[in-house]
Amino acid sequence: DKHNGLALIYAGRVISGFGIGGLSAVAPAFVSECSPKEVRGRITGLFQIMVAIGVMISYFMNFGIGIHIKTGPNIWRIPFGFQLVPAGILGFGLLTIKESPRWLASVGRRDEALRNLAYLRRESTESVEVRDELAEIEAQIEEEKKEREGLGLKEAFFGKGNFI
Numbered sequence: 144d145k146h147n148g149l150a151l152i153y154a155g156r157v158i159s160g161f162g163i164g165g166l167s168a169v170a171p172a173f174v175s176e177c178s179p180k181e182v183r184g185r186i187t188g189l190f191q192i193m194v195a196i197g198v199m200i201s202y203f204m205n206f207g208i209g210i211h212i213k214t215g216p217n218i219w220r221i222p223f224g225f226q227l228v229p230a231g232i233l234g235f236g237l238l239t240i241k242e243s244p245r246w247l248a249s250v251g252r253r254d255e256a257l258r259n260l261a262y263l264r265r266e267s268t269e270s271v272e273v274r275d276e277l278a279e280i281e282a283q284i285e286e287e288k289k290e291r292e293g294l295g296l297k298e299a300f301f302g303k304g305n306f307i
Contacts, residue, residue, distance in 0.1 A: 148216060155223045162230060167194070176243040177263050180276075197229065248277065249284050256280070 171187055178186045212218050247256035257277055261268045
């Protein structure tokens, strides 16, 4: 319908904007929390490279559509529809992943954190390396809690290093 085109574009941009924003914020944090410290930087960097490749693909797709489709609603529907492919894969993939061991430890679910960490490292829950890594995670969480003691929402925006 000719009259709904602009509204659909706006709705699609808002929905994909929230999805892309969430992915951009949450995925690198999750990847870094679940990666072994020896390769954490490389894996997080690889994620950023994949994002850049995705942006490149979108530019080439828009270029190709601009060359081959001169008018009509398919000019914007094809790129928007193509966004659903990786989003769908990611959505189904999210149903299969386990919670971050760091997050589980931070909310007091130590046994589950140990199981998930062992699963991610493909080790036994009795493994010395897994238990040592969990102890490091817990020590880090305790240190962060001590550093945040007494801080509130005001400090998040107007604290040392923010606007001052």
